[in-house]
Amino acid sequence: MGIQVMRDGVTFQPTKTLAIYESSEWAERGFCISCGSSIFWRLVAEGEMEGVFSIAAGALDDMSGLAFDAEVYIDHKPDSYAFAGERDRLTETEVLEMAEFQ
Amino acid sequence: MGVPTTEFAVTEGDLGIVKSSEWAERGFCRDCGSNIYYFAFDQGTPSVALGSLDDTVGLRPRNQFFVDKRPEGFALGAETKEMTEAECMAFFAPPEGENT
Numbered sequence: 001m002g003i004q005v006m007r008d009g010v011t012f013q014p015t016k017t018l019a020i021y022e023s024s025e026w027a028e029r030g031f032c033i034s035c036g037s038s039i040f041w042r043l044v045a046e047g048e049m050e051g052v053f054s055i056a057a058g059a060l061d062d063m064s065g066l067a068f069d070a071e072v073y074i075d076h077k078p079d080s081y082a083f084a085g086e087r088d089r090l091t092e093t094e095v096l097e098m099a100e101f102q
Numbered sequence: 103m104g105v106p107t108t109e110f111a112v113t114e115g116d117l118g119i120v121k122s123s124e125w126a127e128r129g130f131c132r133d134c135g136s137n138i139y140y141f142a143f144d145q146g147t148p149s150v151a152l153g154s155l156d157d158t159v160g161l162r163p164r165n166q167f168f169v170d171k172r173p174e175g176f177a178l179g180a181e182t183k184e185m186t187e188a189e190c191m192a193f194f195a196p197p198e199g200e201n202t
Contacts, residue, residue: 001173021134029135035120036130036137057173068175078158084179 001058002041003066007051010040026099049099103161104147112138125194142194 012018019033026045031038038056043049057063071077074089090098116132122140129138129148141148152158163182170186185193 001176019132019135023134031135033118033132035122036118036128036132036135038135063173066173066175068173078152078161080152080158080161081163082179084177085175 001056001068002054003057003060005053005055007053010053010055043099103150103152103155104145105150106147110139110148110150123195125196144194 017032017034018039019031021029021031023029023041027041027043029038030040030042037059039059040056041054043052057066068083068085068087070088070090071083072090072095073092075091075093112129117138118130118132120128120130122128125144126140126142128140130136131138136154137151138154139148139150152161163178163180166178166182166184167190168187169184170188
């Protein structure tokens, strides 16, 4: 689960344990090299949304007040489970269209 | 997903292992951070991360752990066995020594 944060909305303290993985042409993922914990997904492609973060919800100490309001790449979800509740559910195509990468 | 230790091996890639508690370790990919497994030593069977599998047809969730720590608004749309933090600790953590 990720929390969208605008560019420059997060600062990182210098650390040797934050590793970066180029997960696609348009984005990178930050994780802890010591324990594997996901920290963020960040858009690196040029454009209006460059630098936008999705911060891993589990990386926060306190998630109170946050609403679970969207699921993305829903067509890639395994059949074996689903989250309860109503919210926007976007396919891969819909996500890429929103990001104007098609 | 639990698998017998004899049926599980990491054959390529840079596997990172972290002792996440006294009773378990976690395996992850050091190239990209992906979760690979959780292994509670006494249970005998590593739990392989569902997202690391190419084919998940036929798999269903059966257990949820630390359910009292769920974020608000987060729930699986399935009935499973559930354990709170206290129940998990009682089940997984080794008993305290006599001198503590």
